[in-house]
Amino acid sequence: MKKYFITGGAGFIGSHLTRRLLAGGNKVTALDNFSTGSPDNIAPFSREENYSFFEDDVVTPEQDLALAMKDCDVIIHLAAAVGVELVVNDPMRTIKTNVAGTEHVLDAAAKYGRKRVIIASTSEVYGKSTQKLFRETDDLLIGQPIHSRWSYACSKLLDEFYLFASHQSGTVDGVTVRFFNTVGPGQTGRYGMVIPRLVKQALAGKALTVYGDGNQSRCFCHVADTARAVELLAGNPEASGKIFNIGSQNSITIMELAKKIIQHTGSSSVIELIPYEKAYQPGFEDMRRRMPDISAVSQLTGWHPEKSLDEIIDDVIGHFRNGTAEY
Numbered sequence: 001m002k003k004y005f006i007t008g009g010a011g012f013i014g015s016h017l018t019r020r021l022l023a024g025g026n027k028v029t030a031l032d033n034f035s036t037g038s039p040d041n042i043a044p045f046s047r048e049e050n051y052s053f054f055e056d057d058v059v060t061p062e063q064d065l066a067l068a069m070k071d072c073d074v075i076i077h078l079a080a081a082v083g084v085e086l087v088v089n090d091p092m093r094t095i096k097t098n099v100a101g102t103e104h105v106l107d108a109a110a111k112y113g114r115k116r117v118i119i120a121s122t123s124e125v126y127g128k129s130t131q132k133l134f135r136e137t138d139d140l141l142i143g144q145p146i147h148s149r150w151s152y153a154c155s156k157l158l159d160e161f162y163l164f165a166s167h168q169s170g171t172v173d174g175v176t177v178r179f180f181n182t183v184g185p186g187q188t189g190r191y192g193m194v195i196p197r198l199v200k201q202a203l204a205g206k207a208l209t210v211y212g213d214g215n216q217s218r219c220f221c222h223v224a225d226t227a228r229a230v231e232l233l234a235g236n237p238e239a240s241g242k243i244f245n246i247g248s249q250n251s252i253t254i255m256e257l258a259k260k261i262i263q264h265t266g267s268s269s270v271i272e273l274i275p276y277e278k279a280y281q282p283g284f285e286d287m288r289r290r291m292p293d294i295s296a297v298s299q300l301t302g303w304h305p306e307k308s309l310d311e312i313i314d315d316v317i318g319h320f321r322n323g324t325a326e327y
Contacts, residue, residue: 001026001027001050001249002027002074002235003026003029003072004021004029004074004076004234005028005031005069005074005076006018006029006030006031006076006142007078008078009031010030010038010039011037011078011082012037012188012239013078013226014076014078015031015037015077015186016224016226016227019227020231021231022045022048022051022120025050026050028051029054029072030189031055031058031079032079032188033055033058034055035057036086041186058105059100059101065108066111066112067219069108069112070111073114074115074234075105075115075116076117076120076134077102077119080098081097081098081152081155085280087151087152088148088149088284091151093149098152099155099158099159099233102119102158105220106163106166108174109166109171110146114170114171114172114173115172116172116175117173118174118177118189118230118233118234119160120187121157121176121177122152122156122177122178123179123180124153125153125156125178126140126141126287127143127287128142128287129287132244133291133292134180134291135293136178136243136244140157142157149187160176163176164176167241173240174241175233175243176243176244177230177233177243177244177245177246178246178292179246179247180221180245180246180247180291180292182222182223182226182247183195183196183316184315185223185315186223186319188225189205194218194254195220195257195313196316197209199313199316200320203265205267205268205269206259207270207271207272208262208272209279211274212273212276212286214253214258214271215253215275215288216288216289217253217288218251218252218254218289218290219247219250219251219252219289219292220252220312221246221247221248222305222311222312225305226309228303229244229297229303230246232303233300236300244300245294245296246292247292247305248292249291251289255271258271259312260309260310260313264313264317
């Protein structure tokens with residue numbers, strides 16, 4: 001049995017990861033302030049013997065985080081501001097949540113031995129790179145500060161620097177994972193996540209709103225695959241001090257994605273193109289493509305995504321239709 005401490009444990013990824021770790025016979029302590037997480041996400045296992053939860057905020061914690069983490073083996077820091085819409089509309093909250101929250105987690109983790117700390121970062125840190133494959137060793141080109149769209153990327157990149165400064169000083173055993181569009185059942189479209197938003201529109205018979213020209217491409221990874229990758233890295237000593245991309249390499253344009261969702265739902269919805277300026281704000285910038293090089297995590301752990309995009313879409317549809325899905 002390993003003892004895990006998960007921040008953002010009532011969130012989308014946090015709850016799926018918790019379910020996986022508990023199923024493997026581990027003990028999990030989770031923290032969340034329910035700003036974007038939900039009690040519904042943790043209800044299925046909230047009474048399990050090896051699970052404990054407390055409501056708190058990593059930015060302004062009311063409890064002693066260090067004491068809560070004292071007996072754990074691995075800390076997985078997922079608590080963050082999430083979603084393009086939230087980031088664009090509230091950059092101050094984004095920066096404060098991500099940077100101050102990570103500072104408090106790392107300071108707490110350092111008080112009782114050199115614990116493994118995994119920090120969840122994002123493909124957004126690759127900024128406006130035009131590389132065909134995004135590699136962990138690539139130089140990063142982030143957009144201008146006048147565009148709040150990049151505040152999330154910069155805050156998460158600063159989290160990475162903070163983690164590795166702590167790692168180099170010997171206070172924690174640091175690992176960074178950069179998630180590429182993790183999706184699946186239980187994810188909300190409230191903050192701009194594209195697949196749940198389009199699925200909900202299709203099921204309601206509404207127009208599927210595709211931003212920009214629809215030719216921007218993304219790779220989507222099922223949350224079950226993401227959780228499996230995190231668990232593998234958490235237990236691998238050779239991951240220490242390294243960065244790992246976690247994602248799929250099956251690319252699709254958002255226009256093709258919308259058509260596929262209409263097909264899977266059997267919807268009669270049409271597709272409506274919305275200019276970025278109308279969806280967000282004037283001057284909004286986006287990445288045209290995102291495809292991760294996953295050779296580092298694959299070579300170290302043998303991990304590859306197992307769930308197809310069709311399975312992802314069907315799981316999301318099943319969740320919205322029935323409140324359940326296989327994962």
